[in-house]
Amino acid sequence: MTVQKSVLDLISRLQIEHHTAVVFISHDLGVVKCIADNVLVMQQGVAREYDSADKIFNDPSTSYTKGLIACKPENTNKKYRLTTVDQVIYGETLSLLRPPTNRNDGQVIYRVEGLKKSYGKRASIFGGKSEIIKAVNNVSFEIRKGETLGLVGESGCGKSTLSKIITGLLIADAGVLIYNGVDISGYSMKDWRQLRGRIQFIFQDPFSALNPKHSVKKVLEEVLTKHQVSLNKQERESLCNKLIIDVGLSVDSLYKYPHQFSGGQRQRVVIARALAANPEFIIADESVSALDVSVQAQVLNLLNDLKAEYNLTFLFISHDLSVVNYMSDRVMVMREGEIVEYGTAEEIYTNPRHSYTQKLLDSVY
Ligand SMILES: Nc1ncnc2c1ncn2[C@@H]1O[C@H](COP(=O)(O)OP(=O)(O)OP(=O)(O)O)[C@@H](O)[C@H]1O
Numbered sequence: 089m090t091v092q093k094s095v096l097d098l099i100s101r102l103q104i105e106h107h108t109a110v111v112f113i114s115h116d117l118g119v120v121k122c123i124a125d126n127v128l129v130m131q132q133g134v135a136r137e138y139d140s141a142d143k144i145f146n147d148p149s150t151s152y153t154k155g156l157i158a159c160k161p162e163n164t165n166k167k168y169r170l171t172t173v174d175q176v177i178y179g180e181t182l183s184l185l186r187p188p189t190n191r192n193d194g195q196v197i198y199r200v201e202g203l204k205k206s207y208g209k210r211a212s213i214f215g216g217k218s219e220i221i222k223a224v225n226n227v228s229f230e231i232r233k234g235e236t237l238g239l240v241g242e243s244g245c246g247k248s249t250l251s252k253i254i255t256g257l258l259i260a261d262a263g264v265l266i267y268n269g270v271d272i273s274g275y276s277m278k279d280w281r282q283l284r285g286r287i288q289f290i291f292q293d294p295f296s297a298l299n300p301k302h303s304v305k306k307v308l309e310e311v312l313t314k315h316q317v318s319l320n321k322q323e324r325e326s327l328c329n330k331l332i333i334d335v336g337l338s339v340d341s342l343y344k345y346p347h348q349f350s351g352g353q354r355q356r357v358v359i360a361r362a363l364a365a366n367p368e369f370i371i372a373d374e375s376v377s378a379l380d381v382s383v384q385a386q387v388l389n390l391l392n393d394l395k396a397e398y399n400l401t402f403l404f405i406s407h408d409l410s411v412v413n414y415m416s417d418r419v420m421v422m423r424e425g426e427i428v429e430y431g432t433a434e435e436i437y438t439n440p441r442h443s444y445t446q447k448l449l450d451s452v453y
């Protein structure tokens with residue numbers, strides 16, 4: 089958010105200095121609202137609406153634009169599901185309640201203490217000193233069973249490094265990891281293999297996360313044979329069908345390949361793959377950041393539905409504060425490898441105590 093704000097400020101400044109016209113293309117409505125004089129709304133190759141930004145955002149004339157504005161997380165009370173664009177287009181104005189979360193009396197699923205990870209940066213061939221980047225610097229927190237813990241912070245603050253350590257994809261330099269009461273700090277990559285089924289990762293870029301040569305069925309079956317070994321062929325078959333329907337895709341999607349899906353559909357395939365391992369804890373690292381607001385609303389609703397149905401716990405990572413606020417029970421704010429603020433989503437968003445949190449909130453459009 090802070091990086092975005094400085095880039096937008098720069099564009100605006102250059103535009104004034106050089107008297108330049110700018111065509112600014114984005115799926116982020118907040119940014120468009122802030123930067124544009126006039127707005128063109130496109131859908132499926134057709135110009136739906138073309139007017140002043142003021143008119144478009146305050147008095148949109150098409151249901152598509154109305155839907156785009158309605159489906160943004162900051163326009164929804166957390167008790168309700170996100171409105172989808174289709175709902176607005178087809179005139180369904182009913183606000184549906186979000187499924188209740190399964191609270192397990194604050195039982196801690198994961199406890200992390202004093203976690204540290206540095207990367208050595210070699211001096212470049214052009215000289216300069218080598219330096220150490222403290223990507224994760226003395227981080228401690230706990231995740232309670234059934235909750236969604238949000239993690240926000242600007243690009244490069246260490247979010248992905250932290251999530252890779254707690255999923256065993258990266259070994260920490262120091263610190264203690266306690267998963268379901270068991271000290272797993274000393275686990276080798278091999279030891280981690282037995283935990284992989286319990287802890288799953290949903291990546292940012294679903295395209296690179298899927299093998300382009302494997303059909304969805306093959307992707308899911310691979311996970312099922314590895315992590316749910318007791319199933320026979322027939323049980324695997326019916327579970328593949330259930331998973332693909334649970335994530336809102338049709339059964340014939342099982343026979344398709346990654347390139348045959350849209351971005352939002354591919355994200356659903358990656359979610360189905362994570363569920364196939366029958367996990368209890370899921371880490372979603374920027375998993376909706378590449379999606380436009382209407383698809384994002386569908387995927388966020390889906391994650392909350394699945395969380396209730398499969399009794400999941402989430403670590404939800406994003407640089408989008410309104411998305412994190414909507415999704416999370418509690419939120420951690422990370423800056424340069426450290427957690428600078430940690431509390432309920434409500435506390436953090438209505439009464440931020442740290443100046444950095446304030447700065448992040450101020451950069452939201
Ligand atoms: N493999 C690596 N080698 C060296 N430095 C790295 C490596 N991976 C990450 N870093 C550095 O560590 C810091 C934290 O990176 P990380 O990917 O955890 O950030 P992030 O918060 O996930 O950022 P983003 O929001 O852009 O995804 C950054 O300064 C990054 O340049």
Ligand SMILES: [Mg+2]
Binds near residue numbers: 248
């Ligand atoms: Mg990252």
